Amino acid sequence: xxxxxxxxxxxxxxxxxxxxxxxxxxxxxxxxxxxxxxxxxxxxxxxxxxxxxxxxxxxxxxxxxxxxxxxxxxxxxxxxxxxxxxxxxxxxxxxxxxxxxxxxxxxxxxxxxxxxxxxxxxxxxxxxxxxxxxxxxxxxxxxxxxxxxxxxxxxxxxxxxxxxxxxxxxxxxxxxxxxxxxxxxxxxxxxxxxxxxxxxxxxxxxxxxxxxxxxxxxxxxxxxxxxxxxxxxxxxxxxxxxxxxxxxxxxxxxxxxxxxxxxxxxxxxxxxxxxxxxxxxxxxxxxx
Numbered sequence: 001x002x003x004x005x006x007x008x009x010x011x012x013x014x015x016x017x018x019x020x021x022x023x024x025x026x027x028x029x030x031x032x033x034x035x036x037x038x039x040x041x042x043x044x045x046x047x048x049x050x051x052x053x054x055x056x057x058x059x060x061x062x063x064x065x066x067x068x069x070x071x072x073x074x075x076x077x078x079x080x081x082x083x084x085x086x087x088x089x090x091x092x093x094x095x096x097x098x099x100x101x102x103x104x105x106x107x108x109x110x111x112x113x114x115x116x117x118x119x120x121x122x123x124x125x126x127x128x129x130x131x132x133x134x135x136x137x138x139x140x141x142x143x144x145x146x147x148x149x150x151x152x153x154x155x156x157x158x159x160x161x162x163x164x165x166x167x168x169x170x171x172x173x174x175x176x177x178x179x180x181x182x183x184x185x186x187x188x189x190x191x192x193x194x195x196x197x198x199x200x201x202x203x204x205x206x207x208x209x210x211x212x213x214x215x216x217x218x219x220x221x222x223x224x225x226x227x228x229x230x231x232x233x234x235x236x237x238x239x240x241x242x243x244x245x246x247x248x249x250x251x252x253x254x255x256x257x258x259x260x261x262x263x264x265x266x267x268x269x270x271x272x273x274x275x276x277x278x279x280x281x282x283x284x285x286x287x288x
Contacts, residue, residue: 062150062189067158075125079132083154090114090134090155093125102169102285103130105156107178110143117175123274129281132159145177145210149185169285170196173277176263179205180213187216199223199284201277204235204263207242217249224253225280227273229261
């Protein structure tokens with residue numbers, strides 16, 4: 001079901017039943033951004049687990065001040081996350097069952113609609129992985145990967161406060177400009193999420209737009225998968241040196257080239273890309 005149809009449906013705040021699967025692995029031994037305890041969660045009967053605070057870390061904290069869930073049925077939820085006066089909208093695709101589920105957050109190409117990645121999110125949900133598509137707001141018509149990373153982290157903080165999300169199995173997936181966003185977010189905020197961030201999936205990342213990004217890559221301690229195509233306008237052909245440099249700069253990164261695909265992965269290799277995403281998450285997640 002497409003989002004433009006779903007948004008015509010009368011929105012109602014979803015009344016979740018109390019969940020029996022509590023995320024006990026996100027206890028006080030873990031270090032997180034101290035914001036979830038301040039969240040104003042407007043869904044009924046949903047127990048939010050407080051992120052752990054730390055006053056020793058100097059990186060500026062991203063604060064999610066509120067989150068709303070809107071029920072569209074069929075395990076599809078609208079989300080509204082607030083950080084101060086800023087509202088970030090998105091969609092949450094949930095697997096069948098009560099969880100807790102691993103979760104993957106998406107950052108799309110520059111200015112692209114999140115709906116363009118719905119098939120990937122649906123595939124993840126069908127295979128037991130919650131997926132979050134985010135509509136990143138522009139500032140005066142412009143996009144900044146730093147601002148998008150802050151919006152992303154506010155959504156991460158809000159969504160992982162729910163006990164049906166396994167907060168120690170967080171993955172970030174970014175395409176093109178979104179690859180910059182999740183690289184920056186994963187590296188910059190890893191000190192808060194080192195027990196929670198398990199991996200980055202970077203599809204045709206536009207590293208050429210930020211040469212300074214390579215210096216940050218060693219800060220990320222999880223696994224990284226870089227997916228490229230082999231067609232004419234793919235990153236692997238236009239900037240192969242940057243892809244190789246990224247592999248060397250991350251602590252644990254692999255590159256996979258998919259034959260015949262261009263920058264947008266709209267061909268037959270899209271299914272291969274989706275399966276590679278699934279395999280990476282399954283092989284990288286923390287097992288309960």
